[in-house]
Amino acid sequence: MKAAILHQPGTPLTIEDVTLGDPGPFEIRLRTVASGLCHSDLSIIDGHMPWRFPALMGHEAAGVVEAVGASVTRIKVGDHVVTSPSAYCGACEDCLGGHMSLCETPGNRRAKGAPPKIALGSATVFPFFELGGFAEAMLIHERNCVAIRKDMPLDRAALLGCAVTTGFGAVARSAKVQLGETVAVIGCGGVGLATINAAAVAGASRIIAIDRVAAKLDAAIQMGATDIVDASTTDAVEAVRELTRGGVHHAIEAIGLKATIEQAFAMLRRGGTATILGIPPQGVKLELAAMDFFGEKKIQGSLMGSNQFPVDIPRYVDLYLQGRMKLDELISRRISLTDINTAFDEMRGATVIARSVIEFPA
Ligand SMILES: NC(=O)c1ccc[n+]([C@@H]2O[C@H](COP(=O)([O-])OP(=O)(O)OC[C@H]3O[C@@H](n4cnc5c(N)ncnc54)[C@H](O)[C@@H]3O)[C@@H](O)[C@H]2O)c1
Ligand SMILES: [Zn+2]
Ligand SMILES: [Zn+2]
Structure with a gap:
């Protein structure tokens, strides 16, 4: 599948063919439908925040579930989901105390020595927040996403993943x-x-x-x-x-x-x-x-936004579909994956008003 890879900070993203593994027990694979560009992605691209490379940025995405691991209980094939950087374990003091977005033990990473989720040839690719939304498909932990109503348009749903939740x-x-x-x-x-x-x-x-x-x-x-x-x-x-x-x-x-x-x-x-x-x-x-x-x-x-995203995002979907939340206005540009460097240039120059959203062909 195609993905926009960042090899080093300060260099343009390159569109490359990467290999996505099969879902582990608690993982799901989704076909990415839409993915928003956030300034936090740009901060890694520009080297203002540390990360491991080669990296696959993108953390504000929505898609359709194509496969689920053997132990996945919350999500099923065919579900429409919104991804979130705020993975949670559900068992620590923060999660149980109602501050799940602070969870430091989300358990959403593969064990050391396990095969990589995403590979570029023989190299491991490091997805931002274990998401990697700038790609045609994503392999993520079930606690990095939430299923939403299917009458919600997925391009606008993607924005709920970061900008709106925040x-x-x-x-x-x-x-x-x-x-x-x-x-x-x-x-x-x-x-x-x-x-x-x-x-x-x-x-x-x-x-x-x-x-x-x-x-x-x-x-x-x-x-x-x-x-x-x-x-x-x-x-x-x-x-x-x-x-x-x-x-x-x-x-x-x-x-x-x-x-x-x-x-x-x-x-x-x-x-x-x-x-x-x-x-x-x-x-x-x-x-x-x-x-x-x-x-x-x-x-x-x-x-x-101190979120409790599995609760918050379905509520936001309702607010949008009732006409009480503005999402259409938040999409300034609809782009394809190959336009990604231009779109980040526009973010750097503040010439794009709100969000640029990558739409992936079905
Ligand atoms: N706290 C979180 O969890 C969280 C989540 C998402 C994004 N962020 C961060 O939020 C920030 C905003 O993200 P975004 O995607 O909306 O970025 P953006 O680039 O889309 O927007 C930044 C805005 O700031 C304006 N701006 C820049 N310098 C200014 C100045 N000196 N005075 C007034 N306006 C100025 C720009 O014109 C632009 O409209 C980034 O730092 C991002 O990393 C934080
Ligand atoms: Zn963000
Ligand atoms: Zn926790």
């Missing part, structure tokens, strides 16, 4: 935005736009979208933003303080830069919470005004 989870699970609260979202890419939509669904009274690309701010309004701030010409912190007369209840950062994470904290009102989604390059350190803690300002991380 954005909606950030609002509903990490920040727990309350009806009527004010929210600022810094960065209006795929994740930020989903976050804006989630804040609108949650009933935030003001949703201030911040980006430095005008077309992204237009998209933010479509997703439910009530106010926009162009960070290329305006000081975002001052603008938010002015719009809200003092600061927001929630600032959610969806870029991953030191400066914008610090801005998120600085634009809070007393008692407000900054929730950080963006992943900065390794080693970045922050500088915050320590006196702000005296005003009970808080800052927290949010890993994949």
